[in-house]
Amino acid sequence: MARTTEPTVLVVEDETSQREVLRYNLEADGFQVIMAENGEEALLQVDEYMPDIILLDWMIPLVSGIEVCRRIKLRSDTRAIPIIMLSARSEEIDRVRGLETGADDYMVKPYSVIELMARVRTQLRRSRPASVGEQLEYEDLLLDAESHKVFRQGEEIRLGPTEFRILSTFMERPERVWSREQLLNRVWGRDLYVDTRTVDVHIGRLRKALMQNGGGDPVRTVRGVGYSLG
The missing domain is CATH 1.10.10.10 (Winged helix-like DNA-binding domain superfamily/Winged helix DNA-binding domain)
Incomplete structure (x- = not known):
């Protein structure tokens, strides 16, 4: 009954079309995908599933992506989860703020899905080395x-x-x-x-x-x- 489970990716994105594009490409690449539409839901999903990697939009309702990132990185049990922040904010100061908050990578929208998948796999070599x-x-x-x-x-x-x-x-x-x-x-x-x-x-x-x-x-x-x- 059991089989090797694929790495789990939490996608935190409030735009339905963006979520579905990410889900489709991640599942096609062999990942399990869980999703959240806002910051509060994202934090609950982290507690329940302890994902292997998080794709986190900056501008999400209730709790901002930057605050979600900060909270995750402050906790000893979740700080090792890689976070790739996705944002339309392209200024250098915004990239710096995202990375200083604890994000492991930062991609500006619109982004290349192929490049994003490559960055996901790179981060997984750290969080799930056995999976690669x-x-x-x-x-x-x-x-x-x-x-x-x-x-x-x-x-x-x-x-x-x-x-x-x-x-x-x-x-x-x-x-x-x-x-x-x-x-x-x-x-x-x-x-x-x-x-x-x-x-x-x-x-x-x-x-x-x-x-x-x-x-x-x-x-x-x-x-x-x-x-x-x-």
Whole structure:
């Protein structure tokens, strides 16, 4: 039932036509897309889905894009999410303000969709390196996303596909605590109904596999919250 979930992009744009153009191109490029029409909705979507990257229009209702960016970058659990700000403001002072607020990139409208997709992929190499086939390392663990192999202290560990995705998620952001709901969205996909207890079952399988050669348990349970690596 489960499969590798594509990186999730939050599109924050109040113009319907712009949202749909971005949705179409992002989905065609293999991304999951969630959308928000205003700043308040955007902040709620961030809390619920913890997207991998955000495309954020500056001029949106209720809470401005610049303020949404500021709030996201102030929080320790969300500041690592890359934000590409989209704006009709083309003056240098506006670009500087956007970047100083915390935006990772800034594109002026009208923009090239092809260039935007390239910038999205560039930012994903930082936030979701496993999704672009890079190797991840944490202490004595090595995960090779391209060959779909995991090694601990140089010995290969065989994981099921779901356990591999969970470990990839952990290794992309070590020491971050993931709730069961966030892991469900990230690993199983937000459109599938899976009971949160399923997460505990697969975490147990992952722990058993990682400790099969006598190593310690690298997965930490945070009571009442969720799980993290380290």
